[in-house]
Amino acid sequence: MVNTATPPVTTTPVAQATGISKRFGATVALRDAHITVMPGEAHALVGRNGAGKSTLVSILTGLQKPDAGSLAFQGEPAPAHGDINAWRSRVACVYQHSTILPELTVAENLFLHRQSPSALRPIRWKDLRRQARDLLAEYGVELDPDARARDLTVEQRQFVEIARALSFGAQFIILDEPTAKLDARGIDRLFGKLRDLQQHHVAFLFISHHLQEVYDLCSSVTVFRDARHIVTAPVAELDRDALVEAMTGEATQTSDVWSEFSSATAGRPLLSLDGLTLPGVYDDVSLTVRSGEVVGVAGSAGSGSVQLGETLAGLHRASGGATVAGRQIRTGDVPTALAAGVALVPEDRHLQGLVPGRSVTENATLSVGDQLGPFGTVLPSRSRRFAERMIKDLDIKTPDERTPVSALSGGNQQKVVIARALATDPHVLVAIRPTNGVDVKSKEFLLGRIRRIAEEDKAALIVSDELDDLRACDRVVVMFQGRITAEFDRGWSDEQLVAAIEGMAGTHERKGSDADHD
Amino acid sequence: MPTTTDAPTIKETPLKRAAGPSRAPDLARFRDLSLVPVLLVLGVIGFIVSPAFLTNDNLIGVAQQSTELSLLVLAQALILISGRMDLSLESTIGVAPVIAVWMVLPADAGRFSGLGLLPGSFSVPLCLLVGALIGALNAFLILKLRLNGFIVTLGMLTMLRGLQIAISEGQSIVDLPSSFTYLGQASWLDVPASIWISVLLFTLGGAALAWLKHGRALYAIGGNPEAARTAGIRVDRVVCVVLILAGVLAALAGILYTGHYGSVSANQGSGWIFQVFAATVIGGVSLNGGKGTLFGALTGVLTLQLVVNIMTLGGVPPLWNQFLNGVIIIVALIISRFASGQKQE
Numbered sequence: 001m002v003n004t005a006t007p008p009v010t011t012t013p014v015a016q017a018t019g020i021s022k023r024f025g026a027t028v029a030l031r032d033a034h035i036t037v038m039p040g041e042a043h044a045l046v047g048r049n050g051a052g053k054s055t056l057v058s059i060l061t062g063l064q065k066p067d068a069g070s071l072a073f074q075g076e077p078a079p080a081h082g083d084i085n086a087w088r089s090r091v092a093c094v095y096q097h098s099t100i101l102p103e104l105t106v107a108e109n110l111f112l113h114r115q116s117p118s119a120l121r122p123i124r125w126k127d128l129r130r131q132a133r134d135l136l137a138e139y140g141v142e143l144d145p146d147a148r149a150r151d152l153t154v155e156q157r158q159f160v161e162i163a164r165a166l167s168f169g170a171q172f173i174i175l176d177e178p179t180a181k182l183d184a185r186g187i188d189r190l191f192g193k194l195r196d197l198q199q200h201h202v203a204f205l206f207i208s209h210h211l212q213e214v215y216d217l218c219s220s221v222t223v224f225r226d227a228r229h230i231v232t233a234p235v236a237e238l239d240r241d242a243l244v245e246a247m248t249g250e251a252t253q254t255s256d257v258w259s260e261f262s263s264a265t266a267g268r269p270l271l272s273l274d275g276l277t278l279p280g281v282y283d284d285v286s287l288t289v290r291s292g293e294v295v296g297v298a299g300s301a302g303s304g305s306v307q308l309g310e311t312l313a314g315l316h317r318a319s320g321g322a323t324v325a326g327r328q329i330r331t332g333d334v335p336t337a338l339a340a341g342v343a344l345v346p347e348d349r350h351l352q353g354l355v356p357g358r359s360v361t362e363n364a365t366l367s368v369g370d371q372l373g374p375f376g377t378v379l380p381s382r383s384r385r386f387a388e389r390m391i392k393d394l395d396i397k398t399p400d401e402r403t404p405v406s407a408l409s410g411g412n413q414q415k416v417v418i419a420r421a422l423a424t425d426p427h428v429l430v431a432i433r434p435t436n437g438v439d440v441k442s443k444e445f446l447l448g449r450i451r452r453i454a455e456e457d458k459a460a461l462i463v464s465d466e467l468d469d470l471r472a473c474d475r476v477v478v479m480f481q482g483r484i485t486a487e488f489d490r491g492w493s494d495e496q497l498v499a500a501i502e503g504m505a506g507t508h509e510r511k512g513s514d515a516d517h518d
Numbered sequence: 519m520p521t522t523t524d525a526p527t528i529k530e531t532p533l534k535r536a537a538g539p540s541r542a543p544d545l546a547r548f549r550d551l552s553l554v555p556v557l558l559v560l561g562v563i564g565f566i567v568s569p570a571f572l573t574n575d576n577l578i579g580v581a582q583q584s585t586e587l588s589l590l591v592l593a594q595a596l597i598l599i600s601g602r603m604d605l606s607l608e609s610t611i612g613v614a615p616v617i618a619v620w621m622v623l624p625a626d627a628g629r630f631s632g633l634g635l636l637p638g639s640f641s642v643p644l645c646l647l648v649g650a651l652i653g654a655l656n657a658f659l660i661l662k663l664r665l666n667g668f669i670v671t672l673g674m675l676t677m678l679r680g681l682q683i684a685i686s687e688g689q690s691i692v693d694l695p696s697s698f699t700y701l702g703q704a705s706w707l708d709v710p711a712s713i714w715i716s717v718l719l720f721t722l723g724g725a726a727l728a729w730l731k732h733g734r735a736l737y738a739i740g741g742n743p744e745a746a747r748t749a750g751i752r753v754d755r756v757v758c759v760v761l762i763l764a765g766v767l768a769a770l771a772g773i774l775y776t777g778h779y780g781s782v783s784a785n786q787g788s789g790w791i792f793q794v795f796a797a798t799v800i801g802g803v804s805l806n807g808g809k810g811t812l813f814g815a816l817t818g819v820l821t822l823q824l825v826v827n828i829m830t831l832g833g834v835p836p837l838w839n840q841f842l843n844g845v846i847i848i849v850a851l852i853i854s855r856f857a858s859g860q861k862q863e
Contacts, residue, residue, distance in 0.1 A: 313748070314750075315747075315748065334747060334748065334749075334750040334751075334752075335750045335752060337750075338750040344748060346745075346748050351744055351745075352744045352745050352747075352748040353745055353748070354742065354745055355737070355738045355741030355742040355745050355746070355808060356741065356742065357741050357808050357809055358737055358738065358741050358808065362734065362737065362738070366738055366745070366746070366749035366750075366751070367749045367750050369731030369732075369734065369735070370731065372731065373729070376730055376731050376732060377729045377730055377731070378728075378729055378730060378731050378733075378734050379729065380728075380729075420749065
């Protein structure tokens, strides 16, 4: 849906950058880049990992100084570098990582470091709360200013961040992947809020890897590739294929890349769940995954799908039966699950996936300690060969195998996590949002790599709410509020699946053939 | 945004670019060696300050005096690498020998009367067992009850010190079983046994950290315990073993110290924990876990001990020792910070 509520057109752009260049050492981060955002416009900025988006954001917000080029806000040149207040009154930014302090109240978060007008004036809490209430009301956010920030939901925190960012008087806000941590419903509410703000002539620069969101929210789009500006166009004039082509520099047809992987004849059952229950999270889940199959488990944040995946890998102890390759496994113990042949790509690579300070080798071989030498020894030569094979297999871009993973880009870090899971040569790979934060090209590559597991007569379970991930699956089961509510074979439409994920489908809509849990 | 990209157009200086990222891991490797030049400089200074410095007797003396501290540093380094800390080690070095000796000495012996439960030859295993039990108690409180490790071990430090004073009635214990003092006094091949033991343990520990999967697991646990658990490492079990091992090492240090000086003094080990932390951190082990090597930690101990030795030989008034010790710790920290080029956060 293209936004139709275009506010009256004024000719002065709210932000305009021209001829921006920036280098970091020998790396060129931006070369002669430009972007123009008009008042009240929702402008998308897209590009692959490393295209220069983040650098542009830090230049637009005054965090970095460009080597060359000029920057203007509402027709006036940008404020002096370092004049934080002047910058904040022109451009607001909500970053990928939350900057809300969880232990403070909403009111204090909103007015952080400006709780009182001068350093020696004591804070008047009553006034602060009133100001906070006014500010929240202005943006239509219904929140108690006295609530602790840690008790808020992710999207409520985001609203607080947006309100705080805009409260400095800017009419232009940059949103850097704001939907990454939200479920579908949260995204809807965020978009509703953003459209409201547009009515108030606030302009957006919206950065996202989800191209669908670009089409849903934005009226124009700018594509960056390899540190330079490629194209700016109204979204209506740039269809999905053209957009992907602009991002990757090569023609692709995204329509159905997976059709060539015709679901081969499913073989023997590799994973069967019989009435698996984790109290309060999911209930009576039964599912059979056969060799040669990639099964998607779709569900929103509260559906229990992520926890189901984690249970299989041994992170939660559930009641009911789980059998892997004919062996009954005890849930709640990771080494047991690994021994049975279940490997996990965890949901959050920073939290559960990587040891940031350690090398690519160590991270990739974390789960295969016993294959690297006799009697529990780890032979450096063998680990290195192992890691080199992984780097080649998954096309991980790293200076060498000793580089700490924290030095890699997000997409390559995710590849290391997937490498670690594949290293154990599992019967069943459980991948939770395997393409999280990965650009569109790597996404295809990783999903293709997961599909190859099925071709090797193993099985994979992709737990995700991203349609791109689910499209790679042979069939998709949908979980809603802890139960499997629907099942789709290949060929489902986006609307059907989204409706089922949102709980708008009854069990009678199930089209599956071998759902054995009635 | 220095991310990798495969577009040839933006690699203007491919050679430089290739050299850039590959230097980082190399620096990280040399971090463990950052105190080696300092040790060499200290050697030269010592040579200038006093002709007695570069003699066998003096160097072996320094090494022997380092052994007890170095065992505590070994223990602390293992714990820090796995992302925890243990303050109670400095009390274990005193209380473990006292309890062991108390249980074996006869009730009517001289100044200090024990329980006489077991023959004197059991004193060494008993002492190590006490160390293991202390480590196990720490592990229980930290891992089972999920209490804050810093405060738990701070409490244990105070409690164990008090226990030692209560049992020994605040006095030094001098009549010790001969088996108990053997390790601290014996010389093998003209070198004190305690040096052999320390070298052996550091070698074993270093090899385990480098080439055993359970050793590598310590780095993963210290770096990101949740990721380690997801990867199939039994985090709690490994940390528990490390804490117990640390207790045993501290008890062994107690045995060496007791043997060396021929008695268990009432304040044995008191205040050492600061030296232990200083040596470990100077040697490149991160307080945040997941980083460092035993070799680095060992160079930390040797640096601190050499400085004290040189000051003694140089005739620095002993009243200034404590002040200078503090200065050395900070200077060494600054040197290792800039020699390695890494921030110590």
